[in-house]
Amino acid sequence: xxxxxxxxxxxLLAESSDYTDVILNKTLDTYTVDGENIIHTLKRTFTTSGExxxxxDITDVNYFLIKNHDDTNFVTVxxxxxxxxTGTQSHVLNAGGFLGLTDLDISADITxxxxxxxxICEYILxxxx
Amino acid sequence: xxxxxxxxxxxxxxxxxxxxxxDQRNTIDEYAGTTDNTMHITNKKFPSGGSSEVEFGEWTSxxxxxxxxxxxxxxxxxxxxxxGESAATLNRLDAGxxxxxxxxxxxxxxxxxxxxxxxxxxxxxxxxxxxx
Numbered sequence: 001x002x003x004x005x006x007x008x009x010x011x012l013l014a015e016s017s018d019y020t021d022v023i024l025n026k027t028l029d030t031y032t033v034d035g036e037n038i039i040h041t042l043k044r045t046f047t048t049s050g051e052x053x054x055x056x057d058i059t060d061v062n063y064f065l066i067k068n069h070d071d072t073n074f075v076t077v078x079x080x081x082x083x084x085x086t087g088t089q090s091h092v093l094n095a096g097g098f099l100g101l102t103d104l105d106i107s108a109d110i111t112x113x114x115x116x117x118x119x120i121c122e123y124i125l126x127x128x129x
Numbered sequence: 130x131x132x133x134x135x136x137x138x139x140x141x142x143x144x145x146x147x148x149x150x151x152d153q154r155n156t157i158d159e160y161a162g163t164t165d166n167t168m169h170i171t172n173k174k175f176p177s178g179g180s181s182e183v184e185f186g187e188w189t190s191x192x193x194x195x196x197x198x199x200x201x202x203x204x205x206x207x208x209x210x211x212x213g214e215s216a217a218t219l220n221r222l223d224a225g226x227x228x229x230x231x232x233x234x235x236x237x238x239x240x241x242x243x244x245x246x247x248x249x250x251x252x253x254x255x256x257x258x259x260x261x
Contacts, residue, residue: 004146007227008139009195011257013168017133024168028197028255031227038142040155065138065229067157083206083221092212096159097231098138098193102223122157124140 003038005063005126007031007100033063033102035126043120046075050113058127061104066112066123068093073115080108093121134166134259135159136193138229159193159231166192169258175205175244176251183256185210186240191233191260194242198254201225203247205254210237217243222254233258 009028015021037058044051055061068075074097078090081103088108091099104110112121140155141148175181185191198205202224208217212234222228233242246252 001144002146004143004148006141006143006148008141009197009227009229010137010139011168011170011195011259012135012137013166013259014133019133019135023132024170026168026170026257028195028227028257029199029225031197031225032146033226034146040140040142040153042155062223063226065140067138067159081218081220083219089218090211090213091218091230091232094192094231098136098157098159098229099231100138100227100229101220102226102228103221 002034002036004032004034005038033126035062036129037127038124040124042122045118045120046112046114047118048114048116050111053110053112053123055106057129058106060128061106061125063102063126064104065098065100066093066121068095068097068119068121070095070119073117073119075115075119075121076113078111080105132166134168136195166259166261171256172253173256174251174253175246177246177249180243180245182241182243184241185235188235188240189261191235191258192231193259194230194233195257196222196228196254198222198224198226198252200252203250203252205247205252206245208243210234210240
């Protein structure tokens, strides 16, 4: 069965830390992506040894979003993209950071490695079975 | 004066394409620093026929970069300068898709964000950057 994920991104700039004095407020048009599989993991611990996000049941990834919930430590996310072809690339997720992609190659693992301590991340992956 | 920037990503999923009934909703926030931040929003046309760039070379840092492909039928290939890489990394952004990274490095590839649209088509993107 096909499932649908709708993503809405809002950006705020304010003069105050409680965001009551908004200078700029922008909401992007929603993005809806579909797939037979939606894997959503609210909390998973990643260590300095690195853990893989298993794509065994996925034939095609349509969207991947990962959020670093740690307050101080960064993680490195390593993955392949269809565009890049062979090999992998990496993005650093600073404390609190995001990574959102529409282009993942399932022939390479997604590996998440923390910097100095265990880090909890949340991720959602939309793909076809 | 310090300004405060944040992005908020709302996720909703459903088995109905019109989202008449929503199975689950989740919102996650990022706070992108508190000092001297600016938020730059631009609508950039990437014309057909090759690569064109958006320059961030004069920025000290870009803490969050969000790119929305406004074309609902055509993809665009992005080259994004990221920390620790000697050259920009390559990602294909699907039609209508949203790319988000907190790893933009202005010192890589001269801080140039590149975009090459699907052959034969112009692609417009909305770009939001937080930084200093």
